[in-house]
Amino acid sequence: MTAAPVVGIPRGLSFTQLKPVWEEFFGALGVPTLVSPPTSRAILEDGLRVSVSEACLPLKACLGHVASLIDKADLILVPRCVSLHRREYICPKFAGLPDVVRASFGRLPPLLVPEINLHNARRVPRMDTVAELLGVDPERVRRALVQALRAIRRDPSGSDGPLIAPEAAQSRTVVVISHPYLIHDRFLTMGLMGRLSAMGVRPVPMDTLDAARLRAAAVAPKPLFWSWGTEALGCACALARSGEADGVLFVTSFGCGVDSFVEAMAERRIRAAGIPYALITLDEHTAQAGLITRLEAFIDTLPDRRTHDRNVSAHGQCLYTDESASR
Ligand code: SF4
Structure with missing residues (x-):
């Protein structure tokens, strides 16, 4: 039996928000992951080397996180995040990230590019390429992502108390x-x-x-x-x-x-x-x-x-x- 590929997860851009999604998604599929280390001078410099100067700082750092995984992971997760809410979008840099990554590096392991687009519906399309790279049944991948995306659903709040929790110390x-x-x-x-x-x-x-x-x-x-x-x-x-x-x-x-x-x-x-x-x-x-x-x-x-x-x-x-x- 061949070992499951290790998926590298860059600690940048959507990672902060989607961390619970990826933990649940890869956990359900039994796929091992490797998250890049916290940003450092070396990681940022690796990102700066391949970035255009107009790019924002978080994008430059994200490219450095990708660089740090190139020799350590079998696959690198670079989601194409288009929308996390109905009728709204997130920054185009999230949607174009897989293309920016491909254009920025001459040598890369295969990219894992699930698309997250909740603009029109909470429908998650089949992800045959993702499934093939992971060696998992496509329908199982789709169901795991549907389930994992529940982690970012935000139910309407019924609270009308203070927005900021009071703190004992009066700072x-x-x-x-x-x-x-x-x-x-x-x-x-x-x-x-x-x-x-x-x-x-x-x-x-x-x-x-x-x-x-x-x-x-x-x-x-x-x-x-x-x-x-x-x-x-x-x-x-x-x-x-x-x-x-x-x-x-x-x-x-x-x-x-x-x-x-x-x-x-x-x-x-x-x-x-x-x-x-x-x-x-x-x-x-x-x-x-x-x-x-x-x-x-x-x-x-x-x-x-x-x-x-x-x-x-x-x-x-x-x-x-x-x-x-x-x-
Ligand atoms: S919203 Fe877009 S341009 Fe602004 S910091 Fe985030 S990724 Fe960069």
Whole structure:
């Protein structure tokens, strides 16, 4: 009997969100997996070597994760993620990732490319190529993926309590609006979350909040095209309404097309509510000293804004009216 092929899973882009799906999917099929190690300088440099400069930082890092698996895995999982919600899409870089990977490397093991497209229905097509590479019956593969995708279904939340769970320690709460694959990558963010904690604030990443409530809170003249954008905007709208955060940080990557307009919409709502706000843009050239200075300056502004910010504000609150905030 031949041993099952080892499937390499790059720890990048959709991995953060789909990790439970792949654990269940490959577990059900009895296929061994190998996840690439956390991002490091060497992994990022391998990604930079094959990336175009315009690519966003998470895509460059993801290519480095693929490179780290080339000599270690029999197959590499590079899903084609098109949509995770009805009538919405995710960033095209997710949908085009298998093509980018093929074009970026001269030598690759075969790629395992399941398509995830929940735009129109929760129908999962047959995956004959995936099944053939795994040596498993196609219908079994399809059923395993249908079952595993239930892990990302988000049932509507019935809760109307606080969005942010109260904490015994009365530290200031800063909500961090960012993509999960960026904010939870300690190397790419230079340990931003830990630095915030060390500076005495309680950082709350957006993806730990109730996604169904965030999606329901998004108010815009028209729906946003991108699922993540809906949640980011909903987060800003919900915080502006509830005032639960002492400050909001929007952490983005240079060159992110989705954030280029979602950030502006979120900022208007946060500033109109008088909540301190800062934007941190990361790329491979960002230096630790610059990041620390920006974080310290932001945190220094938190204590007094709510009580003493009665004059024309240097952070721009007065520039945003209720009317402009809804755009
Ligand atoms: S949403 Fe932005 S950060 Fe994420 S993959 Fe797309 S361009 Fe990159």
